Amino acid sequence: MRPFQWMTTVACLLALFVSNQAEAHFLWLLPQAEGKNNAAKVQLYFGEAAEPDDPDLLKRLTKIKVWEKSPNGKLQTYSLTEGDDSLFITPNPKGAGKAAYGLDHIYGVISRGDSQFLLKYYAKAFPQKSQGVWNKISCSKELPLEIVPVLKGEEVTLQVNWNGKPLADAELKIIGPKTSSESVTAATNAEGQFQTKLSNGIYSIRAKHTEQKKGEHNGDKYDSVRHYSTLTLPYVSLSKSNKTAATKSTPAEKSKFPQLPDAISSFGAAVSGDYLYVYSGHIGRAHQHSAENLSQKFQRLNLKHPKGWESLPLKTPLQGLAMAPHGDSVYRVGGLSVTNKKKEESKMNSLPTVERYSPEKKTWETIPSMPTGRSSHDSVFLGDHLYVVGGWTMQNGIDSIWQEDMVVLDASAENPQWKAIKQPFQRRALSAAAHQGKIYVMGGIDSGGDISHEVDIYSPETGNWSKGPEIPGSTMNGFGTTAWSIDENLYVSVMDGGVYQLDQKNQKWKKVSSLATPRFFHRLLPDGNGGLIAIGGASRKGHLKSIEQVKLN
Structure with a gap:
């Protein structure tokens, strides 16, 4: 398990006290969208790396001032503005x-x-085009604990200074764009330095220094001071061989599938016959939950002749639901109902209802409800048995109940009844897939707020649970995943854009593709022609309409 207390971008995600999370989170600045003189936008994140985390944790940070320092030493200070997933x-x-x-x-x-x-934070960042002056802008007066990058070719020397002087044995953590191979935990040498090579992408670097000093802050006594300083480096190689690749991005191949009518995440989707079915989901700005922010659409797309979307009868608008195909039908399982209007107090309830859509009749048929309401879960058929795993029960502001059981329904029975099977975990925002006669449950976030990379495997034949190889990559890769098994191969799609295939022989995941648009809270499903597609979801820039063909190696 890779613990880290993270975010929830789509559905009322973490409910923890900020003070208990603080030291697992760090302040990061990330310049975006460069133009002529300065960064057009500089985002502030609070997490393990310079990327979105739980936006609720930003609420107590809105008074922070961010400064801009030019090479001539001029300082300009800015107030923060609230965005979707950052300040x-x-x-x-x-x-x-x-x-x-x-x-x-x-x-x-x-x-x-x-x-x-006492916890103190410092953060510094440079736009990519300023990498030639990384070490020429001294910020020692503004940052007692500072990381100074000195670039030479593709190698960077990280100089860690405390009050302007080299800090030996400073703890460093480097998270690179290829997190499985470039994440490094190290210590500075006697001169306060550490050297590493860079590849194209964003680096999240932090240093720690502890002072054994007693004092008092706002009436609270402390016996030491912990300082954390972060540095965000967007690096692009400027060598002759890489110059073209560094300055121009390769456009994504145009999808043959039309976009979704709405940009959505946390929706239900399934492929049955020649059709892709998409049910409701969250629309609008992330983290805003109201009846208006639920899609009012149930629709399908003919994958063989993908000319346009066909509207179907919607029952209840939902987010955080699951869908699963069985025969010619699709099952809608649970989900989160939101009934409050915008700016009203939240009214969110996880529903126990299960319904089956008949394409032939174009009607919904009632199936026995689950024992309890459930959302932020997943469901999958293995044979005639519908498995519903993970999730929680939200109940109008009362403490949410984390589900301890997987429930199973025999859809072929004359009088189907739900059966509970104890899970060896309590997680939500996970994914499930039926693969080679077993149920694979991947990733998610637990009741303690930790994101998990664990893979749990249930065997209906033995009734036992076992462990599979953990999901690779950065902490966030365990959150809002989606998985599918096709041609006897199991695939999982994770937030950093990686698509991984399970290598069962060697018990590890191997990367076989990368999405042009990284996303999470999306769906990975068959494309009707032996391949896979990634549908909708959330990205750094908001919810997505796109359907992307997954290119498998």
Whole structure:
């Protein structure tokens, strides 16, 4: 398991106290969309790396000031604006360039067992086009704990300074764009330095320094001070051989499938016969939950002749639901109903209802409801048996109940009844797939707020659970995954865009494809022609309409 307390981008995701999460999170600045002079937008994230995390944790950080420092030493300060999954500043004038962005923030006193410490954060970032001046903009006056990058070719020397002087044995954590091979935990040498090679992409680098110093902050006593400083480096090789690739991105191949009518995430989808069915889901801005933010559509697309979407009768608008094909029918299982209007107090309930859509009759048929309401779960058929795994029960603001049981229904029975099977986990925002006679359950987030990369396998033949190889990559890859088995091969699609195939012989996952648009809370399904497609979901820029063909190696 790879613990990290993370975010929820689509459906009322983490419900933890901020003070208990703080030290597992760090402040990061990430410049975006470069133009002529400075970064057009600089985003602030609070997580393990410079990428979206739980936006609710940003609410107590809105008063932070972000500064921009030019090579001539001029400082300009900006207030933060709230975005979908980050706070951000918009420097003026807009554009590209040769400046550093930073902040410092006293978070407060944190208790861990018998220890109380004051937590201080520092963050610094450069736009990609400023990499020639990374080490020329001194921020030692603004950042007591500072990471200074000195670039030479593809190698960078990370100089860690404390109050302007080299800090030996400083703890460093480097998370690279190829996180499975480029994540490094190290310590600086006697000169406060650490060297590493870079490849194209964004690097999230942090340093830690602890002062054994007692004091008091806002009436709370502490016995030490923990300083965390982060550095975000968007690196692009400027060598002659890579210059073209560094300055131009390869356009994604145009999909033969029409876009979804709405940009959606956390929806239900299934392929039955020649048709892709898509049911409701979350629309609008992430983290905003109201009846208006639920799609009012149930639709299907003919995969053999994908000319346009056909509208079908919708029952209840939902998000966080699951769908599963069986024969010519598709089953809708559970889901989250949201009945409040915008800006009203949330009214969100996980439903126990299960219904079957008959394409022949174009009607919904009632199936026995699950024992309890369930959302943020997954479901899959293995033979005639419908398995529903993971999830929780939300109940109008009352503490959510994390599901301890997988439930199973024999759809072929004359009077089908649900049967409960104990799960060796409590997780939601996970994925499930039927593969070679077993149920594979992948990733998710647990009741303690940790994102899991674990793979749990249930054998109906023996009634036992076992473990599979963990999902590879960064922490976020365990959250909002989607999986499918085709041609005796099991695939999982994760947030960083990677599509992995299970190598059962060697008990590991191997990367076989990358999505042009990384996404999560999407669906990976067969394309009707022996391949796979990635449908909708959420990305850094918001919800998606696109359906992307997965190119398998």
